[in-house]
Amino acid sequence: xxRPNLTRPNATRPDAAGPNAAGPNVHRVQPGASVQAAVDAAxxxxxxxxxxxxxxxxxxxxxxxxxxxxxxxxxVLVPDPADHSACAAAGNGLxxxxxxxDRGMPVRPVSGAVVESLAVAGFAKNxxxxxxxxxxxxxxxxSHDNGLQGISVEMSTRTxxxxxxxxxxxxxxxFVANWFDRKGGALETRGTQVAANRLTGNRIxxxxxxxxxxxxxxxxxSGNCGGIFVVGDDGxxxxxxxxxxxxxxxxxxxxxxxxxxxxxxxxxxxxxTGTEDVVVSENLITDHSGTSPxxxxxxxxxxxxxxxNARAVVTDNILADNLPVDLADLxxxxxxxxxxxxxxxxxxxxxx
Numbered sequence: 385x386x387r388p389n390l391t392r393p394n395a396t397r398p399d400a401a402g403p404n405a406a407g408p409n410v411h412r413v414q415p416g417a418s419v420q421a422a423v424d425a426a427x428x429x430x431x432x433x434x435x436x437x438x439x440x441x442x443x444x445x446x447x448x449x450x451x452x453x454x455x456x457x458x459x460v461l462v463p464d465p466a467d468h469s470a471c472a473a474a475g476n477g478l479x480x481x482x483x484x485x486d487r488g489m490p491v492r493p494v495s496g497a498v499v500e501s502l503a504v505a506g507f508a509k510n511x512x513x514x515x516x517x518x519x520x521x522x523x524x525x526x527s528h529d530n531g532l533q534g535i536s537v538e539m540s541t542r543t544x545x546x547x548x549x550x551x552x553x554x555x556x557x558x559f560v561a562n563w564f565d566r567k568g569g570a571l572e573t574r575g576t577q578v579a580a581n582r583l584t585g586n587r588i589x590x591x592x593x594x595x596x597x598x599x600x601x602x603x604x605x606s607g608n609c610g611g612i613f614v615v616g617d618d619g620x621x622x623x624x625x626x627x628x629x630x631x632x633x634x635x636x637x638x639x640x641x642x643x644x645x646x647x648x649x650x651x652x653x654x655x656x657t658g659t660e661d662v663v664v665s666e667n668l669i670t671d672h673s674g675t676s677p678x679x680x681x682x683x684x685x686x687x688x689x690x691x692x693n694a695r696a697v698v699t700d701n702i703l704a705d706n707l708p709v710d711l712a713d714l715x716x717x718x719x720x721x722x723x724x725x726x727x728x729x730x731x732x733x734x735x736x
Contacts (some may be wrong), residue, residue, distance in 0.1 A: 385481045386642045389520065389668060390499055393438060393469060394591040398432075399428075400521070401668050403580040403649070403654045404713055405623065407524070408429045408430050408431050408631070408703070409426070409427070409429075409430045409431070409483065410430070410431045410432075410433055410674070411423075411425060411426055411430060411431065411432045412433050412435070413434050413435065413439075414437070415435065415436075415437030415438060418441075419432065419434065419441070419452075419461070419507055419692065420441065420442075420443050420469070421445045422633050423443060423444070423447070423450060423452065425443055425465040426447060426450045426660055427447070427450075428447060428448045428449035428450065428496075429449050429450075430449075430451070430637045431450075431451045431452075431453060431569070432450065432451065432452045432453070433453050433454075433491055433629045434452070434453065434454040434455065435455065435456075435459065435460065436454075436455045436458035436459055436461040437458070437460075438461065438462050439459070439460065439461050439462050440462055440464035440466040440467070440474065441463075441464040441469070442461070442463075442464075442465065442468075442471035442472035442476060442477055442478065442479065442507075443461060443471065443477070443478050443479070443483060444469065444470070444471045444478075444479040444480075444495055444497075445478070445479070445480045445481075445494065445497050446480075446481055446482075447493060447494070447497075448495045448496050449495065449496040449497065449663065450497055450498075450499070451497070451498040451499075451500070452478075452497075452499050452500075453498075453499075453500050453501050453502070453566075454500075454501050454502030454503070454612060455501065455502075456502070456503075456524065456526075457503050457526050458503050459501070459502040459503065460476045460502070460503040460504070460505055460551075461478060461502065461503070461504045461505070462477075462504045462505060462506055463477070463506055463508070464505070465697070467658045468537075469646075470489070471513070472624055474509060474513070475504075475507055475508035475509030475510070475511075475531065475532075475735070476507055476509050476510045476511075476631050477504040477505075477507040477510065477512065477527075477530065478499060478504055478512045478513070479510045479512075479513050479514070479515075480494055480497050480499070480512070480513075480514040480515075480517050481494065481514075481515055481516065481517075481521060482494040482515065482516030482517055482518075482539055483516060484515070484516050484539065487570075488539065489539075490516045490539060490592065490617045491516075492515045492516075492521070493517050493518040493540070493541070493599045494516065494517045494518070495517070495518045496518070496519045496520075496718040497517065497520050497521070497587050498520075498522075498523070498722075499512065499520075499521070499523070499525060500519045500521070500522070500523040500524050500525065500617070501523070501524045501525070501664060501692055502525060502526075502529075503525070503526040503527070503528070503716065504525065504526070504527045504530070505526075505527070505528050505529050505530070506529050506530065507530045507531065508530075508531045508546065509517065509530065509531050509533075510530060510533045510534075510536040511528070511530040511532075511533070511534045511535060511550075511553065512525065512527055512534070512535045512536065513536050514535075514537045514538070514540055515534065515537075515538040515539055515540065516538075516539050516540065517540040517543065517573060518535070518540065518541045518543075518700045519541075519542045519543075519544075519662065520537070520540060520542075520543055520544070520706075521542045521543075521544045521545075521546075521627065522535055522543075522544070522545050522546075522548060523544070523545075523546050523548070524548065524611075524615070525548045525549075526548070526549045526550075526551075526732075527548065527549070527550050527553065527557075528549070528550065528551045528552050528682055528691075529551075529552050529553070530553045530581075531554045531557075532549070532553065532554050532555045533551075533553060533555050533556045533558070533559040534548075534550030534553040534556065534557045534558060534559075534583075534586065535548060535550055535557070535559070535563075535605070535715055536556075537558075537559070537560045537561075538557045538560075538561050538562065538563050538577075539561065539562055539563055539571060540560075540565060540573070540576075540699075540716055541571075541572070541573055541576070541632070542574050542575055542576060543560070543573065543576040543577070544574070544576070544577050544579075545558060545576075545577065545578045545579070546577070546578075546579050547579075547581065548582070548587060549581070549583075549584075550581065550582075550584075551582075551583070551584045551585045551586065552569075552582050552584075552586065552589075553585075553586045553664060554586075554587065555586065555587050555591075556586055556587065556588045556589070556590065556591040557581070557583035557584070557586040557588070557589050557590060557605075557608070557666035558578060558581060558583060558589075559588075559591045559592055559593070559597055560573070560576060560578065560592050560593070561591075561592075561593040561596045562593070562597065563662030564594065567594075567617070567619060569619045569620050569621045570594040570595055570596045570597050570616060570619065570623040570624070571594060571596065571623050572596050572597050572621075573596065573597050573598045574597055574708065575597055575598070575599075576595070576597070576598045577598075578590060578592075578600040578601075578699075579596065579599070579600070579601050579602050579603065580601075580602045580603065580617065581604070582603075582604045582680040583603060583604065583605045583606075583608065583611075583622045584604075584605075584606050584607045584608065585607050585608065585638075586608045586609075587608065587609050587610070587640045587649065588608060588609065588610045588611075588613050588649070589605030589606075589608040589610070589611050589612060589633075589636065590603060590605060590611070590612045590613070591612075591613045591615060592612075592613070592614045592615065592623070593613075593614075593615040593616075593623070593628065594615070594616055594617070594619065594623045595623060595626070596621060596622075596623065596624060596625045596626060597617055597625055597736040598625070598627075599627060599629070600612065600627070600628050600631065600706075601627070601628075601629045601630045601631065601670070602630050602631065603631045603632075603659070604631070604632045604633075604634075605631065605632070605633045605634075605636060606632070606633070606634045606635055606636065607635060607636065607637075607638065607642035608635060608638060609635050609638040609649040609650055609652075610632060610638065610640075610649045610650075610652040610653075610655060611631075611633035611634075611636040611653045611654055611655075611668065611669070611672075612628060612633060612653070612654045612655070612679040612680045613652075613654075613655045614626070614628065614654075614655065614656050614657070614659050615655075615657050615658065615659075615687070616657065616658035616659045616660075616691065616701050617658045617687045617688065617691050618658070618687070618689050618690075618691040620670070622659065622691075622694070623658060623659045623660070623661040624660035624661045624662045624694075625660070625661045625662075626653060626662055626663075626732040627662075627663045627665070627668065628663070628664045628665070629664075629665045629666050630665075630666050630667065630717045631654075631664070631667045631668075632667070632668045633654055633655050633669045633670075633722055634668070634669075634670050634671055635671040635672065636651065636653060636672060637650060637651045637671075637672060637673055637674060639674070639675075642708060643656060643659065645688050645727045646679060646688065647676060647677055648675075648676045649674075649676055649678065649696065650674030650675060650676045650679060651672040651673045651674020651675075651676065651679040651680070651706075651707065652674065652676065652678045652679055652680065652683055653669040653670075653672050653680065653681045653682060653683075653703075653706060654681070654683070654727060655668065655678055655682075655683050656682075656683070656684050656685070656686060656693045656696055657678075657684075657685045657686065657687045658686070658687025658688075658689070658691040658692070658693065659691065659693050659694070659696065660693070660694040660695055660696075661694070661695050661696075661697075662693070662695065662696050662697070663696075663699070664697070664698045664699070664701065665697070665698075665699050665701065666699075666700045666701065666704070667682075667701045668701075668702050668704050669681040669682060669701060669702070669704075669706060669710075670702075670703070670704045670706065671704075671705050671706070672705075672706040672707065673706070673707040674707075679707065679708060680706055680707075680708060680709045680710065680711070680712045680731075681703040681706030681710040681711055681712075681727065682698055682701065682703065682710070682711050682712070682725075683711075683712045683714065684696060684698075684712065684713045684714055684715050684720060685712075685714050685715070686714065692715040692717060692718050693715050693718065693720060694718040694719060694720070695719045695720060695721075696720040696721070697720070697721050697723075698711065698720070698721070698722045698723070698725060698735075699721075699722070699724055699725065699726050700723070700725065701725040701726070702725075702726045702727075703725060703726065703728075703736075704726075704727070706727075706729075708729075708731075709729045709730055709731045710725075710727035710728055710729050710730060710736065711725060711727050711729070711730040711731070711735050711736060712730065713730075713731065713732065713735065714731070722735040
């Protein structure tokens with residue numbers, strides 16, 4: 385996604401008017417000032433730029449084409465007990481929120497928002513909570529020590545998540561789904577990209593749940609309970625038709641207790657459960673060990689409702705030092721294929 389041209393910024397107060405022909409308006413915010421006021425004053429194409437410092441309170445972006453930019457890890461959104469906004473009441477740090485109908489179907493997505501070069505830390509639920517968006521970019525954001533997801537993207541299309549760091553969050557570092565709290569068929573994400581992110585110390589590094597048409601490439605998942613999980617069930621359309629490629633998945637050996645929809649997690653590199661037509665290729669998966677029934681390097685595992693994986697393609701991966709096995713097909717049916725993987729052990733034998 386193209387970024388706004390800032391070669392000739394028009395510096396303004398947070399109550400400034402809309403875009404200027406010479407370039408986007410830049411709403412500069414210092415610590416102690418209201419980020420939300422600046423965001424509310426921004427028009428499509430405007431930039432809200434945070435100086436270095438801590439910014440207590442949650443922020444909601446509901447305007448198309450607004451960029452929220454900080455000074456990297458030096459600009460931090462943190463909770464404020466006095467904040468009673470809807471985003472804060474939900475336990476989230478930064479919300480990008482469109483409009484859905486009563487069935488959860490998008491009515492008016494927020495389009496073209498950009499969040500980059502800042503940190504979001506310490507919120508009860510999600511660091512970043514995006515729902516019903518289109519062409520959202522989250523770039524070089526550090527989201528850490530949040531109760532649920534570091535970065536959560538629900539019911540959104542054409543999302544770009546790149547070069548973010550998500551660490552020490554209670555659930556997933558990055559979570560992409562139809563809805564967190566609803567069932568239903570998988571969402572066609574229309575080419576969402578999850579690339580070059582660093583995911584450490586979470587329950588799951590990257591969780592893709594009930595989504596389709598997505599690529600996850602060049603990510604590092606290390607030190608989580610599980611590395612990369614693609615999760616579906618028997619809903620139609622099925623989760624899948626996506627690519628997991630060129631990722632480094634290493635030593636995800638923390639132990640996480642089971643929850644109502646998933647057994648305990650420990651020592652799982654890449655997991656497919658209840659999916660179809662997923663391609664897992666050219667990944668490096670090493671040093672996993674655990675006592676979970678899903679432990680192993682690459683594991684195909686039936687979903688919580690017993691739905692098997694179908695037609696997975698697992699090819700050209702390098703797997704080493706994963707226990708109990710490098711590669712496990714616990715479905716053993718429905719047309720999955722395993723080709724030219726470099727590994728020592730598989731279940732059943734013969735997939736290496």
